Amino acid sequence: MNNNRIINVGVLGATGAVGQRFIQLLEKHQWFRVVAVGASSNSVGKLYRDAVHWLLPTDIPVEIGQLKVVGCDDPSHQAFASCQIVFSALDSNVATEIEEKFRVAGKAVFSNSKNHRYDSDVPIMVCSVNPEHSEVILKQKAYQQNKGFIITNPNCSTTGIVVALKPIANQFGLHEVVAFTMQSISGAGYPGVPSLDISNIFYFFIVGNVVPFIGEEEEKIEIETKKILGGLDCNNVKSEYFSNYPVMVSAHTNRVPVVEGHTICLSIKLKQSATIQQVKDCLENYYPKELQSLQLPTFNGNPIVVLEQNNRPQPKLDVNKGNGLKVSVGRIRDGSTSPGESSFDLRMTLLVHNTVLGAAGSSIQNAEYCIAKGYIQ
Ligand SMILES: NC(=O)c1ccc[n+]([C@@H]2O[C@H](COP(=O)([O-])OP(=O)(O)OC[C@H]3O[C@@H](n4cnc5c(N)ncnc54)[C@H](OP(=O)(O)O)[C@@H]3O)[C@@H](O)[C@H]2O)c1
Known part of the structure; x- marks a missing residue:
């Protein structure tokens, strides 16, 4: 159980269709607070509200709109320092290496991209279907070293x-x-x-x-x-x-x-x-x-x-x-x-x-489950 502690999270690929859904769903989340938004060099340095081509019928959350977009190449960037969790909505052309960097840096990565889905030690998890598959993260090298791991959700x-x-x-x-x-x-x-x-x-x-x-x-x-x-x-x-x-x-x-x-x-x-x-x-x-x-x-x-x-x-x-x-x-x-x-x-x-159960919403449920099970301290 989380005991109502607020956990800082980052969103990689925050400006895309799935990234925006993360931002919308996380705005009033009981446990999570978005403190870092990452995207490509086209968006880096802009305020999120200026970088994003917002497509959802709700407004851009005011506080998140004021965050400055950062690159996704460097998990040690100050913006990600307090994030135990990163949600990834990255373009699959770039997700493999970026998600790996965040895992190695000790972050819990919940990904929507296809890139790591077929790895032998990475689950494709839907919380209401196969939550028990999350146990395989204990076999991931990064988890054994510094509690970093990757869990994907399916297409x-x-x-x-x-x-x-x-x-x-x-x-x-x-x-x-x-x-x-x-x-x-x-x-x-x-x-x-x-x-x-x-x-x-x-x-x-x-x-x-x-x-x-x-x-x-x-x-x-x-x-x-x-x-x-x-x-x-x-x-x-x-x-x-x-x-x-x-x-x-x-x-x-x-x-x-x-x-x-x-x-x-x-x-x-x-x-x-x-x-x-x-x-x-x-x-x-x-x-x-x-x-x-x-x-x-x-x-x-x-x-x-x-x-x-x-x-x-x-x-x-x-x-x-x-x-x-x-x-x-x-x-x-x-x-x-x-x-x-x-x-x-x-x-x-x-x-x-x-983009909700089929993407961002599933990642968020997977993260909630991992917290409740004690995989994320
Ligand atoms: N759409 C869906 O229904 C859905 C459902 C399940 C899974 N997925 C998967 O989720 C992922 C995102 O999908 P999407 O539909 O949201 O795609 P999208 O709208 O094209 O968004 C892609 C995101 O990746 C960022 N990006 C691109 N190149 C980058 C780089 N070099 N470094 C850092 N960020 C970079 C983009 O930033 P900029 O805006 O700065 O370019 C944007 O934020 C994909 O892997 C997709 O297959 C999508």
């Missing part, structure tokens, strides 16, 4: 998928999952996907359009889902701490003209048979008990909302469920309209807020 679509799959995997087992995504434009960062650019046929433009390709996204969903749902053995003599969950995953990813919220249709083949009502019940009754007992500031009961209406979830209506920290699941039905016509047992549609 935004994977986060929604694993939250919805976890209770089903626990109760009935998963054999095969096909995921078809309709992903919002904020998932492409800032400036992101051009809204309208027909002058160059090689440019994607998104108004009135669907783009059936998002670089590396299908691979990420297929790989990360198995690692997150899989097991952990911190005593493995070959240092192979993670074992993939044995499920076949196939993903189709698409960019659609939606501002926020990734909608994802799943077809699922179970290991054990279940009725549709049993599946609904297991989703509705998913209360990760340990998280409840830890009383984390932003964790509030079941991370899943089951919707019964045939036309839900919809980004416009449901993306902010639980302040963007809950996954909405609807259209839970048989694998095909006529029984036996498909090898899938189940279909459903889910919605995840890509």
Whole structure:
């Protein structure tokens, strides 16, 4: 437990789409106070409020707006001196080395970038799904030396998928999952996907359009889902701490003209048979008990909302469920309209807020969990 001590934190990549979400969510956080904002040389030296192209409907927090943006190359910079935690929303072109520097400097790094997700001693963690994977940080060299570590969260679509799959995997087992995504434009960062650019046929433009390709996204969903749902053995003599969950995953990813919220249709083949009502019940009754007992500031009961209406979830209506920290699941039905016509047992549609639960919000929950577990002193 934190005993209400305020912990100073820094945000790397604070000016981007995810960075801004961190700044917004951390403004009134019970435990954390943002004292350092880092970004590229384009922003360094400016006040945060002048450097950022703010895209959120709330105002830039006044105190954070007055912070001077610093570079991310030097964790010993005075701005980071009091930060035990840094949240990273860095462009993946630069995240590998920068995050490593902060880890070596003894900081707890909670990253949204893909760069360290597949390291053998780094968890991809979603607090309500696999918090036990955080134990692997004890194997990180920096943790053993000075308590520095890296914990990542998955790509935004994977986060929604694993939250919805976890209770089903626990109760009935998963054999095969096909995921078809309709992903919002904020998932492409800032400036992101051009809204309208027909002058160059090689440019994607998104108004009135669907783009059936998002670089590396299908691979990420297929790989990360198995690692997150899989097991952990911190005593493995070959240092192979993670074992993939044995499920076949196939993903189709698409960019659609939606501002926020990734909608994802799943077809699922179970290991054990279940009725549709049993599946609904297991989703509705998913209360990760340990998280409840830890009383984390932003964790509030079941991370899943089951919707019964045939036309839900919809980004416009449901993306902010639980302040963007809950996954909405609807259209839970048989694998095909006529029984036996498909090898899938189940279909459903889910919605995840890509920059809240799918990014900054998950990192913040992961940090809260690590404090509650005593990993950060
Ligand atoms: N958008 C999503 O929904 C989402 C969801 C999950 C994960 N992610 C991941 O989160 C990360 C951030 O995504 P985003 O969408 O927020 O990207 P973004 O809008 O492009 O922002 C990138 C940030 O990185 C900073 N940066 C770039 N080069 C830098 C350098 N050399 N040194 C220090 N800072 C540098 C930028 O600063 P300047 O403004 O100064 O250039 C900006 O603050 C990515 O790795 C992405 O894959 C994104």
